[in-house]
Amino acid sequence: MSLKTSVEYFQTLVTSFHPVVVIDTVEEERVQGLISAACNDMQMAVFEWSVAQGLMRSPDSPDHRWQNEYAPPGAKRGQALPKTAEPLDMLRHIQDINFKAIYWLKDFAPHLTDPVVARQFREVTAQFSHHRSTLVISGSGPALPPEIAHDAVYLDLKLPDPEELYTTVSEVVRALKGRVNVELTPEDIRALVKALQGMTLSQTRKVVSYAALQDGKLNADDVPRVLERKARVIREEGLLDYFPPETNLAELGGFEGLKRWLGYAKVGFMPQARQYNLPAPKGILIVGIQGCGKSLAAKTIARQWQLPLLKLDAGRLYDKYVGESDKNFRRAVTLAETMAPCILWIDEIEKSMGQTSGEADGGLSRRLFGSFLTWLQEKSQEIFVVATANDLSAIPPELLRKGRFDEIFFVDLPEVDERRDILQIHLGRRQQGTTAFNLDELVLATDGFSGAEIEQAVITAHYRALYENRPPDTALLLGEIKRTVPLSVSRREDIQRLRTLARERFVAAR
Template sequence: MSFPASISQFQTLVMSFHGAIVIETVEEERVQALINGAMNDLQIAVFEWSAARGLARSQGNVHNRWQNEYAPPGTQRPQALPDTTDPLDALRSIQDVAFQAIFWLKDFAPHLKDDVVARQLREVIQQFSHNRSTLVISGHSITLPRDIAQEVVYFDLKLPEPDELYQAISEVVRSLKGRIKIELQNDGINALVQAMRGMTLQQARKVVAFAALEDGKLCPEDVKRILQRKAQVLHEDGLLDYIPPEMNPAQLGGFDGLKCWLARARVGFSTQAKAFNLPAPRGILIVGIQGCGKSLAAKTIAREWQMPLLKLDAGRLYDKYVGESEKNFRRAVTLAETMAPAVLWIDEIEKSMGQSSSDADGGLSRRLFGSFLTWLQEKSEAIFVVATANDLSQIPPELLRKGRFDEIFFVDLPDDQERAAILQIHLMRHKQDPRRFDLPLLVQVTDGFSGAEIEQVIITSLYQAIYEKRPVNTDLVVEAVKATVPLSISRREDLHRLRAIAQERFVSVK
């Protein structure tokens, strides 16, 4: 939804007797722009309150935005009413205002822990639903007492649209005029705006100013740097980890079947496919035993496709408050969508959205799973989901039904050929020339080993070699192999069970 559309939707809410509107956002300047934009038209007075300043008339002048850090210094602000910094006093003063107005309360929700403040707020809301004034409560993540939650309406202020970002960037560039060189054409500016999707206006401004001032110019290279900065911003936000293609060195041995499938699926992202109105591939589920390269496969897909990899940390979605976890999930996928085309990786999906925990957590994982399924079904952006799972019995059967994922793959223990490839990858990673080793012998002795176990064996033998002050050789690796009991032996039953179910239902990655 564009910003003007948001403004008119907000106007409708105000006009339709809503006593309180809640906006969850950190972007106060956009709340300000929203309220001003809506109220200038309707000619309704606007007040704002914060614990620091108290209650004051809002500037309400679009040409003099004091919130804007690039506004000229010394911009005047209206005086606050005396003795209104206390939330209770503020609410009482608000009740005394005799004409229709909007009262914007910043970061007010935490004060509602006080019963008297909460009660007073309810009374204000009830009064307002008769006299057409409206409270606007904004803050980062707002949790309201239940009886108040029932009396408010939530307004979803989406992240900035490209045109808002464009405007914010232009403002910064203008303010830096003379100090920097602009080496971007129209295409470059569009790429810059694209790279900033998912950021707030403040973040976008800072990032652009930094990129420009760092080397005195704004050039195509900056787009890359901005993507890196975005990785950091996403990480700080806590729900998604972002790994850009150039920082993703994953190397996967074997998995030929999967690699083949992926090469074909890739055309689904091409402009030609788009021209034919074909939907982009939705995603895959990779099931298999521990340490056999499921996570590595997810990383490899993003690297091969040269797409950003976004890892959804499902554990961090959880919140003790009802509804918050689903909200976190929405926020995470919305952020992911701003990065499209991208690979969204949900590791060990059964742990966060599985079945067993559904009673223990009051159905939270079920609800989260429901949100995920709906999104998977409806998503329009080119986000390719790679979900991985160890334990089939924990996965809700709905997820395994045909049509949810494009394909479900099963990863078994690596065969001879794959073990040879894995051995070589890990020897080379640790600066060893595979030609110095008896590979056929190593392939033979590591029968039943997972990729992770092979990697561990190589590492162990290298430590031993350093300790014995001699070069590592086949014997040392074999020794390490003999000292290891692989999962395929210690957990033979589990493996057989998984294999029996998976082999007939899913496609092998080989």
């Protein structure tokens, strides 16, 4: 889907007598691009209005008559028609214009809460349904009163496709000619365009110009820079956290079962798998006891496969408007798709899509869950989903059914060998050679401990050593371990219940 698709759709709406088109976006440059492309084609006049400027002929208006009598001679920009800043005046003015045109009303929806404005609006639209003029309302989450929503069509502005991005890159290159050296092979151009996917055309222009002007060169080195910039854009949107592969140092002890499976699954991403028409792996669900490394496992997969990791913070999907959470979810996965191949990590999935999800009411989370299942079924092959969950009873059973995920793993408390691994990782991270410790003794003492509890004991022992100004040793660590009451003791029943449920149904991660 591309911007071109949106333009064609918009044209169809206009020619089929749709009086009101609503575009939910704050990126007015994109709306402008859409309207000007559509109207140039259809040879229709364009007006724009904002409460600050009033109504004026748009500079993009194709008949070049925008310099109306109110503009001073030689003006670069049209001037507003007098007394059109007030919504009611503007609507009355439009009602008197007797040729077909597009009227772009910026941030107009809030004005429709005034009953007089709303009524005048309806009278204008009633007239439009006969002569093919269209009102376009843009703004963030524009909510319309029901009597107006009835006549309105929402238009989803598509992001530019690779061809459009390519054209924009070429334009930038042309504009910078003489100032930068362009050293791009066709291969580099493809990589650059892929890196730009998910950005708007204006973001593309900015990012590419910046990358080129920074060192006077546009070459393969700019691809990671563009990706970095895109990661920033993604973070700023606030729906996804981004962990680039270069900075991911996750180290997971144990999890032999999971690691083995990942080794197999990787084959599914190879071109040979495509030759046999094998589908790429969709994703996994990791269920397990708190602090036993589920989140760490998600990071480790990204590290092992050297892929970018995107974490979906499902709590942030919820918005005060019903329907927004769906939209936010679609936005998040669209962004993830532009980063593909990548890993999409949905941490604590039961909290956002479960049966009893926090702040949101049941209906909302169910709908979101529905969107998620559909997406999981239809998603691009290059996104691998890793979902994690603690509370099995809150997970909708549909999610556990075969075929949703490639595999569901259960993470139990670490056993002897794994505790040894975990101790080694965390002692190693504190610059300690493990020879100074009696690992056998420590492994025995940490029976029933989660990875997080082992890590915590290592950390506290090191604090104590620093405080007492002595090197950390086995005795110090054993002291900390003895002082800890692990969850497996304090919440014995809960853990036992989870174990019995999960052990018989899911594959052991270790």
